[in-house]
Amino acid sequence: MTQKSKSSKVVTLILMILAMNTIYMLPYLMYTYYTPLQEAMGLIGRDADYGRLLNVYGIANVILYLPGGWVADKFDCKKLLVFSMVSTGVLGLWEATFPSYTILLLIHILFAVTTVLTFWSSSVKCVNMLADEGEQGGMFGSLEAGRGVSGLVLTIIFTSIYAVNAADSTKAMRLNVSIISVVMIVIGILLAVLMPKPKNTENATNATLLDSIKAMGVAFKCPVTYLLAGMIFCGSMCLASTTYFAPYLQNICGLPVKIGVLYSNYSKIVTQLIAASAAGILATKLKRSTKPMIVAGVVGAGLYIVMEILPASTAVMWPMLVVMTVALMMIYVFRALYYATVDEEGTPKNIVGSVIGISSLIGFIPDTFYTSLCGKWLEADPVGGYKKIFLSCILAMVIGLVCAFISDRRIVKFRAANNKEA
Structure with a gap:
């Protein structure tokens, strides 16, 4: 270069x-x-x-x-x-x-x-x-x-x-x-x-309306579209859940208000910077973006299980803060890398936009209902509501982990086929 x-x-x-x-x-x-x-x-x-x-x-x-x-x-x-x-x-x-x-x-x-x-x-x-x-x-x-x-x-x-x-x-x-x-x-x-004008643009756009409609049809049939949607769903639901981390620490675990405000204001920015940087470096060294996501999925699911089983008590305030912070980092590993899998699975450039559009429509569905649902849970039973939020995150992380694992296998298969052809 x-x-x-x-x-x-x-x-x-x-x-x-x-x-x-x-x-x-x-x-x-x-x-x-x-x-x-x-x-x-x-x-x-x-x-x-x-x-x-x-x-x-x-x-x-x-x-x-x-x-x-x-x-x-x-x-x-x-x-x-x-x-x-x-x-x-x-x-x-x-x-x-x-x-x-x-x-x-x-x-x-x-x-x-x-x-x-x-x-x-x-x-x-x-x-x-x-x-x-x-x-x-x-x-x-x-x-x-x-x-x-x-x-x-x-x-x-x-x-x-x-x-x-x-x-x-x-x-x-x-x-x-x-x-x-x-x-x-x-x-x-x-x-x-x-x-600068992006290179290889001659293969990146569709010449006619009919070609674009066909491209959208191809994207609907591509497994990468739904695997990406699953990973976006994981990141979307889990990130929305982090809105309730500081309230849980303050209202249930007794975290001082001043520390809670600092945590809510800066935890996402700091963990985003650290986790996304590390994810990018690891993906480059490991030559696949799915590997760090698989690790993040396993660790993240485990941490949410810990949140689920730890008692709602002031005695676990600091351990819970640490667990929540590391879990937040795992979410940002997913957010940093899931779009990279589109290219790594060999998706043609002229359907990339359609793949992103379809997967976003599915993956961001939690944005349309999830926080309202969490609010109802918390109104009905504060402690039980938080536990339901943690359980939701376990399920979301498992979905993300499964999609990342399947994507990893597809990337390996795609690269092996390309090497044979070469």
């Missing part, structure tokens, strides 16, 4: 990290600034309407995952990424005017178009095409680790901006939304100017 080729990969990867971290900030902004954003939108006392903004975005996402895969396989991924970043930024500037509720609903539906239909599958496919054979695990691991670092930096920047202007929450939120929007537009422009 030439120095120029290597540097262009690094630049592209950095831009992808920034793009993937910023583009979802606005749709999910209420997670960080629930009350201030609610005030700025004029929705105080209308919590159902306020929550509905995120609901319509989530429903539209589910609807658009499949056509998003088709779009990724039909059009140039660089153009799609540029369009996504710039258009999401423009929608954000519109949102910053805090228009009527009807317009806010429309903006959130359009957010789904620009962040899922034209971006999600295209962004994963772009990284897939960026990495050469043998680099997939390292590239996706670096992507996940980089997202942890940039997420921390961006969070510090935007929370600082809000803190300076917190006396006027509407002004503060308007400023934050506007700055995030401008940053996205700038990233879109940088992608257009600095991102």
Whole structure:
């Protein structure tokens, strides 16, 4: 690999990290600034309407995952990424005017178009095409680790901006939304100017609508689609469950509130950085992304069993904190590597987008119901509810482990067949 080729990969990867971290900030902004954003939108006392903004975005996402895969396989991924970043930024500037509720609903539906239909599958496919054979695990691991670092930096920047202007929450939120929007537009422009055209694009896109429909049909028949869906399902459900780690440690195990706040704010970022970096390095050295995932699946399932059987008591507070932290690392090993298996199993480039779209539709199903279900469990029986959450994670980890193991066998078989042909 030439120095120029290597540097262009690094630049592209950095831009992808920034793009993937910023583009979802606005749709999910209420997670960080629930009350201030609610005030700025004029929705105080209308919590159902306020929550509905995120609901319509989530429903539209589910609807658009499949056509998003088709779009990724039909059009140039660089153009799609540029369009996504710039258009999401423009929608954000519109949102910053805090228009009527009807317009806010429309903006959130359009957010789904620009962040899922034209971006999600295209962004994963772009990284897939960026990495050469043998680099997939390292590239996706670096992507996940980089997202942890940039997420921390961006969070510090935007929370600082809000803190300076917190006396006027509407002004503060308007400023934050506007700055995030401008940053996205700038990233879109940088992608257009600095991102080189991916190589081998002649085999990566489909020439006609009929070819794209056929590609989607092929993707539906590919085992890799459903194996990837299982691994995404594992990561999605287990990561959602980590929302309840700090409350369990505080409310059941007696962890001091100050430590609980620090844990909830920084545990994910730190473990994401460490686990994703280690996963990328191991995948490169072991020459298969599935090997670290198999280990993570075994360890993760074992740790969730420990959480299930340990008593709900202050006596196990510190051991439980350690167990939960290591389990969180195992989740990020999966998240860092499961997309790398698409290339390692020899998936044709012209169906990669469709594979990502279909598997995302299936794999992210927990996002549509799981936290609500957990809430019902906890309302009915706090301790028993947490135990049900841990049990759910055991089952999810087993699903991820089985899919990773089958994928590993398929990769070995694919490479053995290629060696024979050579």
